[in-house]
Structures are given as structure tokens and as C-alpha cells.
Amino acid sequence: MxxxxxxxxxxxxxxxxxxxxxxxxxxxxxxxxxxxxxxxxxxxxxxxxxxxxxxxxxxxxxxxxxxxxxxxxxxxxxxxxxxxxxxxxxxxxxxxxxxxxxxxxxLGGKLRDRVKVYGWIGGDNPSDVVAAALERKEQGFTAVKMNGTDAASWIDSPDILRGTVDRVKQVRQIGMDVGVDFHGRLHKGMAKQLARLLEQCQPLFIEEPLLPTQPEEIADLSNAVSTPIALGERLYTRHDFRPYLERRAIDIAQPDVC
Ligand SMILES: [Mg+2]
CATH class of the missing domain: 3.30.390.10 (Enolase-like, N-terminal domain)
Structure with missing residues (x-):
């Protein structure tokens, strides 16, 4: 043996x-x-x-x-x-x-010959965002993912959110689809505002709109916006995913392979 x-x-x-x-x-x-x-x-x-x-x-x-x-x-x-x-x-x-x-x-054999992928572009700095997105476009990507906001106070100035919307708009204007990763940085009061404001940009998804310790709050947010909700890289087992699936709180499960 x-x-x-x-x-x-x-x-x-x-x-x-x-x-x-x-x-x-x-x-x-x-x-x-x-x-x-x-x-x-x-x-x-x-x-x-x-x-x-x-x-x-x-x-x-x-x-x-x-x-x-x-x-x-x-x-x-x-x-x-x-x-x-x-x-x-x-x-x-x-x-x-x-x-x-x-x-x-x-694991079951081949299912797809092609899969759509996105490129990461960061996204905190307005001038870098468009340049980085253009670089991804040149590489053949049709979609990118970027940060929502920096860390913010519990209730912060709405201007922070306006900045995010502007950056996402700029990237959408060069013809790229955009996923926006909140990283759970915003508290619920600000996160739901940003999620609503971003709807006009039609993001592919918003990711970790709140920390993954808050399935109820994420379910509330998911019901309040039309944008798909992505989450999962900080969930480690099917037991961790369960409350999200039971509440129909997410549209895209993102299990991290390792
Ligand atoms: Mg993430």
C-alpha cells in the first residue's frame, strides 16, 4: 500500500x-x-x-x-x-x-469550453481606475472588479459614496462590465445607500456588501436592491453557506477553493 x-x-x-x-x-x-x-x-x-x-x-x-x-x-x-x-x-x-x-x-468531466472572467483593478484612486480598466480591456477582458470604498465611519459623509459611483461610471463608460467589492467595509447604514446609488450603473454584482457574519442584514439588503449579491470567500463550509441559501440572500456564491 x-x-x-x-x-x-x-x-x-x-x-x-x-x-x-x-x-x-x-x-x-x-x-x-x-x-x-x-x-x-x-x-x-x-x-x-x-x-x-x-x-x-x-x-x-x-x-x-x-x-x-x-x-x-x-x-x-x-x-x-x-x-x-x-x-x-x-x-x-x-x-x-x-x-x-x-x-x-x-470530478465529473468537462462542462464548459469557455468561462467569463474579470480582471482586478483596485479602484481607490479615480485617475488610476480608468487607466487600469483600459489596460484590462487591451488584455481582452470585458469585465473588471474594483473596490467600493475605503474604510468609512459608521455614518460617514455621503460624498464618499458619490466618489464610488463616479469611479464605477467612468469604467462603465469605456464599455466594461464592473463588479464592485465592498469588502464588508461599510456598516449597514452606508452600505444600503451605496448599493442603491450603484443601481444606476448596473454593476454585474456587488460583493460582500456587509461582513459575512450578517446573513440577516445581507438578506435585507438583497431584497432592497436589484443588483446581484456575491459573497462567499470568507465562508468555509456548507454550514457557513447555509444561512445565505436559506434566506435567498445571495445570487452568486463565491467559494474560495483553498
Ligand atoms: Mg472579495
């Missing part, structure tokens, strides 16, 4: 963390555990997984996942789930290499 013989982690600046898993029969798989700003914490969690799963059969991916997830008193959350994702992705890589097929074949 092939066993997991080595689990290593590699930091790649400025913020990535990769996991390399090696089996006793010499197959190597790679996974990603990036949790920017908390690399050391994730490394500690990977160390724990390493001690537990050296010697395990790498083909039992689901068994390893469930044992890692349920085998201790605490579960879920960004640190533990990012560490587990790195191991999980690496084990899928190993299985694909062992069977001689790409992992997507093991």
Missing part, C-alpha cells in the same frame, strides 16, 4: 502558502493553503495534520478529510479549513497522477 511519507509547506511571497505531499511510491501532489495575513497560524495547523496523516493511505481522500475535520473538538474557520484544503487538493493531485487523468475528469 502506498502511504503518505512527507508533507511540506512552502511560503511564496508576498502571501501564498503551498503544500507538497509525497507518497511512499514517489508520487508528489501540490495543494494551496493561502490565508493571507495568517501564514504562521496555517503552518501550525498543517504541522498538526502532518503528524496525524503521515503513514495514511493517500487514496482515502474523503476519510482523511472527515477525520481531519471531525476528529478534534474544534472545527471549521479560516485557519483549520485553509490547512485542510492544502492537504486535500494535494491528495486529489496525487490521485489524478496515479490514475493518469486530470483531476477535473475525476
Amino acid at each position: 502506498s502511504t503518505i511519507s512527507k508533507i511540506e509547506k512552502f511560503r511564496v511571497p508576498p502571501r501564498w502558502l503551498f503544500v507538497r505531499v509525497e507518497t511512499s511510491d514517489g508520487i508528489v501532489g501540490w495543494g494551496e493553503s493561502t490565508l493571507e495575513g495568517h501564514t504562521e497560524a496555517v503552518e501550525g495547523a498543517i504541522q498538526d495534520l502532518t503528524e496525524r496523516f503521515i503513514g495514511a493511505d493517500p487514496s482515502n481522500i474523503e476519510d482523511i478529510w472527515q477525520t481531519a475535520y471531525m476528529g478534534r473538538f474544534y472545527r471549521g474557520g479560516p485557519v483549520l479549513m485553509s490547512a485542510l484544503s492544502g492537504l486535500d487538493i494535494a491528495l486529489w493531485d496525487i490521485k489524478g497522477k496515479k490514475l493518469g487523468v486530470p483531476v477535473w475528469q475525476l
Whole structure:
């Protein structure tokens, strides 16, 4: 039986963390555990997984996942789930290499030949926004994503929101579709105003209009605007997604692979 013989982690600046898993029969798989700003914490969690799963059969991916997830008193959350994702992705890589097929074949086969993507452009500085969007356009993108606002006070000047609308308008005027990421920076009072003001620009979606700890408030906001709501990069399990789905609060689920 092939066993997991080595689990290593590699930091790649400025913020990535990769996991390399090696089996006793010499197959190597790679996974990603990036949790920017908390690399050391994730490394500690990977160390724990390493001690537990050296010697395990790498083909039992689901068994390893469930044992890692349920085998201790605490579960879920960004640190533990990012560490587990790195191991999980690496084990899928190993299985694909062992069977001689790409992992997507093991996950149900091909569904699409093309997928629409957007390019990130930042978006805090008005003069940079158009230049950055034009650069993306030249690269062939038809859509970009940009920041909504900087951090703002609980109730701040409406001028902050006007600035955001102006920047989004400028990018729309060069013929690009725009997603606007609020990053949960605004409190509810300001966020619902901005969401309403942005409707005239017809964004593709607004992302994390509030912090992902507020499913009820996000559901209220979702009912108050016509713009699609995107959210999910700070949810770590289906249990975390559940309140959003139950409330029909989001239109686009954005699970973060790692
Ligand atoms: Mg985001």
C-alpha cells in the first residue's frame, strides 16, 4: 500500500502558502493553503495534520478529510479549513497522477469550453481606475472588479459614496462590465445607500456588501436592491453557506477553493 511519507509547506511571497505531499511510491501532489495575513497560524495547523496523516493511505481522500475535520473538538474557520484544503487538493493531485487523468475528469468531466472572467483593478484612486480598466480591456477582458470604498465611519459623509459611483461610471463608460467589492467595509447604514446609488450603473454584482457574519442584514439588503449579491470567500463550509441559501440572500456564491 502506498502511504503518505512527507508533507511540506512552502511560503511564496508576498502571501501564498503551498503544500507538497509525497507518497511512499514517489508520487508528489501540490495543494494551496493561502490565508493571507495568517501564514504562521496555517503552518501550525498543517504541522498538526502532518503528524496525524503521515503513514495514511493517500487514496482515502474523503476519510482523511472527515477525520481531519471531525476528529478534534474544534472545527471549521479560516485557519483549520485553509490547512485542510492544502492537504486535500494535494491528495486529489496525487490521485489524478496515479490514475493518469486530470483531476477535473475525476470530478465529473468537462462542462464548459469557455468561462467569463474579470480582471482586478483596485479602484481607490479615480485617475488610476480608468487607466487600469483600459489596460484590462487591451488584455481582452470585458469585465473588471474594483473596490467600493475605503474604510468609512459608521455614518460617514455621503460624498464618499458619490466618489464610488463616479469611479464605477467612468469604467462603465469605456464599455466594461464592473463588479464592485465592498469588502464588508461599510456598516449597514452606508452600505444600503451605496448599493442603491450603484443601481444606476448596473454593476454585474456587488460583493460582500456587509461582513459575512450578517446573513440577516445581507438578506435585507438583497431584497432592497436589484443588483446581484456575491459573497462567499470568507465562508468555509456548507454550514457557513447555509444561512445565505436559506434566506435567498445571495445570487452568486463565491467559494474560495483553498
Ligand atoms: Mg472579495
